[in-house]
Amino acid sequence: MKNDTRIENMFFDKKELFVGIDVHKVKWVVTIRTYDLELKTFSMSPLADELERHLKKNYPGALFKFVYECCFSGFWIYDYFFEKGYSIIVTPPNRIYKDGNTIKTDKIDSRKLAFQHSRGLLREVVVPSKIVREYKYIFRIYDKQKMRKGQIVRQIKAMLEQKNHPFKWEKWNKGLVEKLKSLSFEGEIFNLKFKKLINEYEYVVDQITDSEKMIERFEEDPLIGKRIKLLEKIKGIGIISAARLTVYLFDRKDRFENSEKLSHYLGLTPTERSSGETVSRGKSGLYGNKQLRTIIIQLAWITVRKDGALLDKFERVYKRSGSKQKAIVAVARKLMTKIFAVINKEKEYRTNLLDSRKVKAA
Numbered sequence: 001m002k003n004d005t006r007i008e009n010m011f012f013d014k015k016e017l018f019v020g021i022d023v024h025k026v027k028w029v030v031t032i033r034t035y036d037l038e039l040k041t042f043s044m045s046p047l048a049d050e051l052e053r054h055l056k057k058n059y060p061g062a063l064f065k066f067v068y069e070c071c072f073s074g075f076w077i078y079d080y081f082f083e084k085g086y087s088i089i090v091t092p093p094n095r096i097y098k099d100g101n102t103i104k105t106d107k108i109d110s111r112k113l114a115f116q117h118s119r120g121l122l123r124e125v126v127v128p129s130k131i132v133r134e135y136k137y138i139f140r141i142y143d144k145q146k147m148r149k150g151q152i153v154r155q156i157k158a159m160l161e162q163k164n165h166p167f168k169w170e171k172w173n174k175g176l177v178e179k180l181k182s183l184s185f186e187g188e189i190f191n192l193k194f195k196k197l198i199n200e201y202e203y204v205v206d207q208i209t210d211s212e213k214m215i216e217r218f219e220e221d222p223l224i225g226k227r228i229k230l231l232e233k234i235k236g237i238g239i240i241s242a243a244r245l246t247v248y249l250f251d252r253k254d255r256f257e258n259s260e261k262l263s264h265y266l267g268l269t270p271t272e273r274s275s276g277e278t279v280s281r282g283k284s285g286l287y288g289n290k291q292l293r294t295i296i297i298q299l300a301w302i303t304v305r306k307d308g309a310l311l312d313k314f315e316r317v318y319k320r321s322g323s324k325q326k327a328i329v330a331v332a333r334k335l336m337t338k339i340f341a342v343i344n345k346e347k348e349y350r351t352n353l354l355d356s357r358k359v360k361a362a
Contacts, residue, residue, distance in 0.1 A: 013061035020113030021051075021068040022106045023077065029106040031114040032059070038114070041107055046073075048080040067117040069093045069109075075127050082127075089117070089124040132251040135218060139244060142211040143291070145204055152201045156180065159194055177201065218243045224251055230342050234349040236302035241295065248292055250343045259340040266293050268333040300332035308352035310334060 015034065022029040023046070030051060031041045044050060055064055066081050066088035081088040091113070116122050128136070153172055160168040163185060170176050181198055185191040216239050219225045219232075224246050231242035249255070249262065256262040263269045304310045310331050318327040342349050 018118040022110040031110040259337040
């Protein structure tokens with residue numbers, strides 16, 4: 001009996017086993033297979049240590065190669081297995097090969113992951129460092145706070161509109177907020193809600209200020225701080241935007257092979273499709289953060305007024321296309337090309353001086 005057990009243990013020694021994990025909050029569905037054969041598919045609690053114990057017990061000595069999709073859970077599963085020396089990749093959901101099967105279940109997804117991993121078909125997500133992930137999370141909180149601030153302002157203005165109060169026409173600023181704090185309406189419940197919104201607005205503004213102070217401290221980071229400072233020196237790019245670009249795009253110098261791939265990632269590269277006499281043009285597929293693309297377009301509108309080369313690009317594309325939107329996208333692409341060079345060469349951004357005619361035209 002002992003000899004039989006020893007033989008079974010030897011069978012899996014150094015053998016590659018591919019483990020596909022379909023991740024959910026309540027349960028995981030796991031598939032284990034060799035290159036040629038599926039060994040087992042089962043459901044379990046969402047616990048990495050429990051899965052590790054199961055694999056070690058039933059497949060001793062095997063070389064496990066894990067894969068799971070990017071999902072709500074983030075990268076803690078990756079951290080657990082990677083730090084223990086296992087081979088593991090995280091793959092984006094849109095890169096999993098579709099076989100035409102309209103039936104979709106957790107078991108099918110788990111089996112697809114294991115099978116396609118065994119064939120080397122899955123694209124691997126480059127997992128950011130833990131500190132960069134923490135920075136990104138702070139940005140997500142910051143963006144939610146900014147969003148809530150906008151919602152409160154709109155709600156307050158709607159209440160002023162309801163009462164047809166003359167303050168509804170005034171520009172929103174700190175002085176107006178002080179005036180609104182002294183307002184009082186006839187309806188007790190309406191008045192109470194109005195004051196609650198004012199108090200919430202001031203609280204959210206304080207939270208935004210705290211978040212901005214934390215983001216400014218990213219400059220102290222030994223890995224990305226220097227890049228943030230380089231981007232901050234570009235006219236029109238403040239510390240918050242510089243930190244955001246660095247955290248989301250330049251946390252590693254080798255993330256993008258060239259500026260063209262960076263532009264494609266951001267959806268700034270034009271595409272063309274033709275069939276017979278029909279030609280369709282548009283932007284490239286956007287792989288990155290949609291909000292980031294919007295912010296880069298906003299930065300392009302600011303920097304185009306401060307850099308002669310960017311202004312020249314805007315004018316040439318606008319005259320040719322008649323579209324300011326296309327022109328500013330072209331400017332954003334050129335801006336990101338110059339920023340890529342700044343990061344890659346670790347040299348300060350060089351601004352082309354505007355001549356007097358172009359300053360006037362801008």
